[in-house]
Structures are given as structure tokens and as C-alpha cells.
Amino acid sequence: MELPNHKDDLMTFFDKEEFVVACCEQIRKDLLGLTNNPPQFDIHLDEDVLDQLTAQLAVTLTTMSSQQLQQFIYKVDLPEKQYLQAITKQDDMNELSYFVIRREAQKVYLRRKFSSR
Numbered sequence: 001m002e003l004p005n006h007k008d009d010l011m012t013f014f015d016k017e018e019f020v021v022a023c024c025e026q027i028r029k030d031l032l033g034l035t036n037n038p039p040q041f042d043i044h045l046d047e048d049v050l051d052q053l054t055a056q057l058a059v060t061l062t063t064m065s066s067q068q069l070q071q072f073i074y075k076v077d078l079p080e081k082q083y084l085q086a087i088t089k090q091d092d093m094n095e096l097s098y099f100v101i102r103r104e105a106q107k108v109y110l111r112r113k114f115s116s117r
Helices: 006-015 017-031 050-061 066-077 082-089 092-115
Strands: none
Touching: 006 066, 017 050, 017 066, 017 092, 066 082, 082 092
16 A cells, blocks of 8 residues: 555555554544644544545644644644644645644554554
């Protein structure tokens, strides 16, 4: 499997419950210390997982101060170009959430790929 980069690539990974759980845990880990109560993502595997996770993360991001958001983006290791691209759009938190999820999925994927060697 290739490293997830596009939505179609991500969807193949988000078909697996184990991968969804690992991504949610990675996002929560990166949110620790930045929000009072990191979300418990309520994901239903029989529906579009990526859309659900994007919407739930967007809600969390809207509650963060700009400083908290910048710290979170730093912890996620999201490229500045993607961050700036997302915050200039009208639906910025959904776009930013998608970029964060994609980056977190890449981290989960790489960790699994290289830890099995």
C-alpha cells in the first residue's frame, strides 16, 4: 500500500477499524494539553468515516484559540503551506481538519510500516 495522500487513498485505509482507532488516538495525543477535554471521536464505521472525523475535528478546532491552534498544527507537523491554504478558505476548519487527518494518517501508516520490520 502506498502512503495515503489523496482522499481516495485515505478512504482505503479508513475502511479498517484498527486504522481509524489509531488515527483518532494520534489526534487525541496531539491535542493533549492544548484543549481542556480532547474529544472522544464518535465514529460509525458503516458511514463515511473520513467525513465524520473531519466534521468532529473541525468542531474541536473552532473552540481553540489561535495560539492553541498553531501549537496543535506544530505538533501534527502540518506543512505551513497547507495550514495557510486552509485558513484562507471559507470553510477553513473543515479543510484544515482534512489536512490534519491526512497528516496523522500518514504518521500512523509510517509507524506501522517501519515498526513491522
